Amino acid sequence: MIRNIILASTSTLFGGQYLEYLKDELLIHFSGVKKLLFIPFARPSGISYDEYTNRATCFFKNIGIEVVGIHTVEKKIEAIEKAEAIFTGGGNTFLLVQQLYKFQLLDAIRNAVNNGTPYLGCSAGTNIGGLSMKTTNDMPIVYPPSFDTLGLVPFNLNPHYLDPDPHLKHNGETRETRILEFLSQNETPVVGLREGSWLYIKDDKITLKGNLQARIFEKNKTPYEIPPMTDLSLLK
Amino acid sequence: MIRNIILASTSTLFGGQYLEYLKDELLIHFSGVKKLLFIPFARPSGISYDEYTNRATCFFKNIGIEVVGIHTVEKKIEAIEKAEAIFTGGGNTFLLVQQLYKFQLLDAIRNAVNNGTPYLGCSAGTNIGGLSMKTTNDMPIVYPPSFDTLGLVPFNLNPHYLDPDPHLKHNGETRETRILEFLSQNETPVVGLREGSWLYIKDDKITLKGNLQARIFEKNKTPYEIPPMTDLSLLK
Numbered sequence: 001m002i003r004n005i006i007l008a009s010t011s012t013l014f015g016g017q018y019l020e021y022l023k024d025e026l027l028i029h030f031s032g033v034k035k036l037l038f039i040p041f042a043r044p045s046g047i048s049y050d051e052y053t054n055r056a057t058c059f060f061k062n063i064g065i066e067v068v069g070i071h072t073v074e075k076k077i078e079a080i081e082k083a084e085a086i087f088t089g090g091g092n093t094f095l096l097v098q099q100l101y102k103f104q105l106l107d108a109i110r111n112a113v114n115n116g117t118p119y120l121g122c123s124a125g126t127n128i129g130g131l132s133m134k135t136t137n138d139m140p141i142v143y144p145p146s147f148d149t150l151g152l153v154p155f156n157l158n159p160h161y162l163d164p165d166p167h168l169k170h171n172g173e174t175r176e177t178r179i180l181e182f183l184s185q186n187e188t189p190v191v192g193l194r195e196g197s198w199l200y201i202k203d204d205k206i207t208l209k210g211n212l213q214a215r216i217f218e219k220n221k222t223p224y225e226i227p228p229m230t231d232l233s234l235l236k
Numbered sequence: 237m238i239r240n241i242i243l244a245s246t247s248t249l250f251g252g253q254y255l256e257y258l259k260d261e262l263l264i265h266f267s268g269v270k271k272l273l274f275i276p277f278a279r280p281s282g283i284s285y286d287e288y289t290n291r292a293t294c295f296f297k298n299i300g301i302e303v304v305g306i307h308t309v310e311k312k313i314e315a316i317e318k319a320e321a322i323f324t325g326g327g328n329t330f331l332l333v334q335q336l337y338k339f340q341l342l343d344a345i346r347n348a349v350n351n352g353t354p355y356l357g358c359s360a361g362t363n364i365g366g367l368s369m370k371t372t373n374d375m376p377i378v379y380p381p382s383f384d385t386l387g388l389v390p391f392n393l394n395p396h397y398l399d400p401d402p403h404l405k406h407n408g409e410t411r412e413t414r415i416l417e418f419l420s421q422n423e424t425p426v427v428g429l430r431e432g433s434w435l436y437i438k439d440d441k442i443t444l445k446g447n448l449q450a451r452i453f454e455k456n457k458t459p460y461e462i463p464p465m466t467d468l469s470l471l472k
Binding site: 010012013014015043044045046091092094095133134135136137138139140141142143146147160162169170171172173177178179180181182183184185186195 | 328374398408415422
C-alpha cells in the first residue's frame with residue numbers, strides 16, 4: 001500500500017478562513033497535483049453543490065490546483081478511478097453517505113485511496129474514513145442504505161470532538177456520554193479529534209497531527225488522552 | 237379519538253430530580269392508573285433495562301403507580317394492548333427505534349395511544365411521537381430498519397432544543413443549522429422543545445405547556461417562537 005490520507009476534524013478553525021490552518025500541510029500532501037476531484041454531497045447548511053464546490057475552488061486556486069465537483073461529472077466511478085486527488089468536504093454525514101451509496105462510489109474511493117490517490121477529508125469527509133458513520137455528530141436528516149463507510153483506518157472517528165462544558169445547565173448528553181453509548185453496542189474504538197487536529201496516514205502508519213491531544217475511547221476502558229505525533233496503527 | 241399524550245423535552249431539569257418538574261401534571265395525566273408499562277429500550281448512558289426501570293419505579297411509587305418494564309414481558313404486543321398507561325423513557329433514539337422495530341411494537345403503541353391509553357414520552361420517547369426520528373440529537377450507534385416513528389403529531393420534534401451559545405469557539409453546527417439542513421431535504425415542520433417544555437395532546441388538540449417558548453421550523457420560512465399555551469394542531 002502506498003497511501004496518503006489526511007482526515008481532519010474540521011475544515012475551518014474558529015475565526016479562521018476555509019482550510020487555512022491546513023495550507024502548509026496540503027501544499028505537501030497535494031504536491032504535483034494539478035486537478036482535484038471534490039465531493040460536495042454533504043452540503044453544509046444545505047448549500048448547493050455548485051456553491052460548495054466554489055468554496056473549495058477559491059482555496060485551491062491559491063495553491064495552483066483546479067477543482068472539479070463530482071456532481072458535474074456523468075461517469076462518477078471513472079472520475080474517481082482517474083482522479084489525481086480526492087477531497088470530501090464536511091456537512092451532513094447522512095446526506096453524504098446516502099449519495100455515495102446512490103452512485104455506488106464507496107468501493108471506488110476505497111480502492112483509489114488504498115492504491116495511492118491522495119485523499120483529504122474534513123468533518124463528514126473524515127467520518128467516512130472510519131469503519132462506520134455511527135460516531136458522527138450529525139442529525140439523521142435522510143436514511144442511508146447502510147452506516148458502513150470506507151474503513152481507511154481500523155476504528156471510528158468523532159470529528160469536532162468537544163469536551164464537556166462544566167457551566168452548561170442543559171441536560172442533553174455530553175459527547176463522551178454519546179461515544180460511551182456507542183461502545184455499549186459496538187466493539188470499534190473511537191478517536192475523538194478536536195478541532196485543529198488531523199490524522200495523517202502514510203501507508204499503514206496513522207499519526208495524530210496538530211497541536212492538540214486526541215481522546216481515545218475503547219470498550220471496557222476508561223477514555224484516555226494521547227499527545228500529537230502518537231502512532232495509532234495498533235488501535236483496532 | 238380520545239387521546240391523552242404528554243411529549244416532554246426532557247425527563248429531568250438541570251439540578252432537579254427525575255420527572256420532578258412534571259409531577260403535578262402526571263398526577264392528573266395518570267389519575268386512576270394503577271400499573272404503568274415502561275419502555276426502557278433507549279438505555280441512557282448504556283444502563284441496563286433493569287436499572288432504568290428501577291429509576292422509573294422509584295418515581296412512580298411516590299404517586300401510587302406500579303411500573304412494569306416491557307423487557308420483562310414475553311408477549312410484548314399484548315402487554316401494550318392491555319396497558320393502562322405507557323411511558324417511553326429517554327436515552328438513545330436509534331437504540332429505542334431499533335428495538336421497537338425488532339419486536340414490531342410501533343403499530344401496537346400507535347393504536348393503543350390513539351384509542352385512549354395515556355402516553356408519556358421524554359426525550360427519545362418524545363422523538364418517536366413525531367412522524368420520524370430524523371430530528372433527534374442522538375448518535376447513530378445502531379442502524380434501525382427505518383427512521384419512521386409513531387406520528388402521534390403531524391410534525392417532527394427536537395427535544396432538548398438548545399439556542400446557539402455566542403461564546404462558543406467551536407465550529408460544529410448549531411441546533412438551528414442542523415434543523416435547517418433537515419428542512420433542505422424534508423417537508424415536515426419541526427418543533428424545537430426547550431428543556432422544561434412539553435406538548436400536551438388531548439384528542440386532536442396539541443398545546444405547548446411549561447413556562448418557555450418553543451421554536452418552530454417550517455420549510456422556506458424564517459424560524460419563529462411561539463408562547464406557552466399555543467395550539468399547534470394546525471402545524472403540518
